[in-house]
Amino acid sequence: MSPHRIGIIGGSGLYHIEALTKQRWTKVKTPFGQPSDSLLTGELGGRQVVFLPRHGRGHRILPSELNHRANIWAMKRLGVAWIISVSAVGSLQPKYKPRDIVLPNQFVDRTKRASDHTFFGRGIVAHIAFADPICEQLRQALLRAGRSQGARLHDGGAYVNMEGPAFSTRAESRTNRRAGYDVIGMTNLGEAKCAREAEIAYATMAMVTDYDCWKATQDYVTVEMVVANLQKNAELAKRIIAEVVPMIPPDTGCTCHHALKNAILTDRKLWPTKTARALRILLSKYL
Secondary structure (H helix, E strand, O other): OOOEEEEEEEHHHHHHHOOOOOEEEEOEOOEEEEOOOOOOOOEEEEEEEEEOOOOOOOOOOOOOHHOHHHHHEEEEEOOOOEEEEEEEEEEEEOOOOOOOOOOOOOEEEOOHHHHHOOOOOEEEOOOOOOOOOOOHHHHHHHHHHHHHHOOEEOOOOEEEEOOOOOOOOOHHHHHHHHHHOEEEEHHHHHHHHHHHHHHOOOEEEEEEEOOOOOOOOOOOOOHHHHHHHHHHHHHHHHHHHHHHHHOOOOOOOOHHHHHOOOOOOOHHHHHOHHHHHHOOHHHHHOO
C-alpha cells in the first residue's frame, strides 16, 4: 500500500470516473465510530486514490450527522496524504454564479460542534495552527487543473460553514453577504480541522448551485435546484479530478503534513493509554 494516497470526499456520483481502475470497496473500523460508508480504492492517472461518499451511498446522512473524525481517521488509515473535497455551496456574492467553482482559502465557523471537529481531548491536549486552513499547494494544483478544463473558476474566498439541514433564513443570508463572505455550505469545516490534525493536506472545490436566498430577484434555494446544478457540473468535476491527481506531489513535503510537530501540549508521560491508542495512527511518528 502506498503511504501517500490521494483522498476524494464528495457526492456518490464522483466515483463513477471512467479512468478509475482496480476499484475495491473497503470497510474501515475506527476508534471514533463508523465512517459515512466503505471507502473505494483504485488507481487514477498513475496514482492510488481513495474515495469516500460523504453522505453515504444514496445520500443517507445529514450534514450535522457526519462523523468527520471517523471519515478522516479512515482516510489516514488507508495512507491518504492529500484530500480533495468536492462540495455543493450557495453563493453569497453576485460574481459567483450557479455552476461556477470557487476554491476557498478561508473558513468561517457557524457550527456548534467544536468537540466533534477534533481528535484531541480525553487527556491529550493539542492546538493546531489553523490561520490558513486550506493547503495552498493543493489549492493551486486545483486552480491549474480547473483552468485547463475551461471551468469558470474563482481563486480564493471565505466559506461559511453553517449546520443545517435547513437552508439559511434571508436575514442570515444577507448578514453573511454583508460581512463579505463568499460561499456557504454545511460540511467542510469539520473535515478541514480533522484533516489538519491528521496531517493531511486538504483543499475544497466548492461547486456553486444557487444564490442562497439573499438575492430577491432569484428563486430561493431548493433541493431540486441544488441537485440539478450538481448534476450539470458532475462531469466537469470528474474531469478536474482526473487532471489534478497526477499533478499532486508523491511526497509529503507540505507544511500541512507536519501540523502536529509543535501542537501537542500534554506531557507524553501523562497520556492516557486508551486515548493514545486511539490516536496512534496520528501520533506514530512522534512516539
